[in-house]
Amino acid sequence: MRYLPKSDAERAQMLQLIGVKSADELFASIPAQFRLQRPLRLPGPLSEAEIVSYFRARAEENSKGYTSFLGAGVYHHLRSVVPDALIQRGEFLTSYTPYQAEISQGTLQAIFEFQTLMCQLTGQEVANASMYDGSTALPEAVMMAVRLTGRSRALVARSIHPEHRQVLHTYAKNQGLAIGELACSPTGAVDVEALRAALDDSVAAVAVQSPNFFGVIEQVPQLAELARSNGALLIVTIAEGVSLGILRPPAEADIVTLEAQSFGIAPSFGGPFAGVIATQEKYVRQMPGRLAGQTTDHAGRRGFVLTLATREQHIRREKATSNICTNQALFALAATIHLCLLGKRGLREMAGQNVAKAQFALAELENIPGVKRGFSGPVFNEFTLEFPRSVKMINHDLLREKIIGPLPLGQYYPEHTKRGLVCVTETMPRAEIERFARAVKQALDKPA
Secondary structure (H helix, E strand, O other): OOOOOOOHHHHHHHHHHHOOOOHHHHOOOOOHHHOOOOOOOOOOOOOHHHHHHHHHHHHHHHHOOOEEOOOOOOOOOOOOHHHHHHHOOHHHHOOOOOOOHHHOHHHHHHHHHHHHHHHHHHOOOEEOOOEOOHHHHHHHHHHHHHHHHOOOEEEEEOOOOHHHHHHHHHHHHOOOOEEEEEOEOOOOOEOHHHHHHHOOOOEEEEEEEOOOOOOEOOOHHHHHHHHHOOOOEEEEEEOOHHHHHOOOOOOOOOEEEEEOOOOOOOOHHHOOOOEEEEEOHHHHHHOOOEEEEEEEOOOOOEEEEEEEEOEOOOOOHHHOOEOOOOOOHHHHHHHHHHHHHHHHHHHHHHHHHHHHHHHHHHHHHHOOOOOEEOOOOOEOOEEEEEOOOOHHHHHHHHHHOOEEOOEEHHHOOHHHOOEEEEEOOOOOOHHHHHHHHHHHHHHHHOOO
16 A cells, blocks of 8 residues: 555545645645646556556666766765665664664664764764765855854865755855855866965865865865965865775865765665764864764763754754754664775775776777867876767767766866766776777767
8 A cells, every 4th residue: 555645535534633624725825826736747546566567667777788987976886785784674774863872872883883984084083973965064064164263255166066066055045155166277176376366364164075076186285284374174075985995084174074875875866875074073063963972881881872963952043053953874874884894905995996997997088089188187986088079979879889978067067068077986897998988989980
């Protein structure tokens, strides 16, 4: 009965119990022009078996036999079946917010271990119990910097994921927060001279992504020194967590935000995922979300508690740091299990394979006449290429070969209509990379 709607008799009984005569009366507070006056255009009715068969067929159409070179914030990485099996246990799957430590020790310890891993990866001193995702962690970090500095403007690199910047602008709209954008240099990294010129005593935060949306690795120590020399805080956001297996942690940053999707969480058509904010201990009182801590009971036994919850439900509204009312505990647990299974050596090896395969793919594609790198800066597992014709036209031909090709950058950056973002992770076989390069060459050899 999971997919079957209520019967007319059941609807009438529900309306009677809440004291209204019809569905129209129930929704009378919604203006008529915003109410749908017709049935939804859906096929059916279908039985449960028919619905399951339908979606299985659609899933096969989307994935069967296709090779994807898309990244851009959502990444295909090797995943064990163990995290999925463990997070579906009733103790975790049905657990609620751990207000009562005496009955929530397992959940609290899992959160504590997640926080510990995030601190080790980012080089920061404290991390929260996860945010909704990386896109919401970024604006929360910017607002945190505003509270800490008492300033009202943020400088945000244009090379931060465009959708994350859109979420930031949505947050900023009613916060009285001014957002300035920082241009990129020919390397694809933040233009340091442009940053130097834009900094003044109104800037609360400088936000950059590394590796950035173009795949280029930023020089965090230099940016941190420049931001702090003007009294601003440096925020580093990370969309590809596996990069931390081989890149130096952004320890110089004041605040780090992270999307944890790469740690054992399936792409799932874009979510849900788990975000992170990590920072220095001196800033912890202004960190949004929750923080689990370790303590001892009266008998000296180790235990875990909800140490910090700086939202309006727990403290005075004017002191609240966020309206984030929960955390992605289940996916934070999946990330924790995944990282524990990998270990330091496994994560480093996975990151190394990403670098090696991306470099091989870059070399293969650069050998194609007319194809060249879009930016000269160092990369991890993504890179920008410039093509002699529209990326969308190339992708049209690649789909015929069951290849999902580069992400066209023109939809986000009008000046880059002939540039595309390519991602290669450890999951990509050498033969598929070579097939991709051949298919791109064939597409470019066709008459325009």
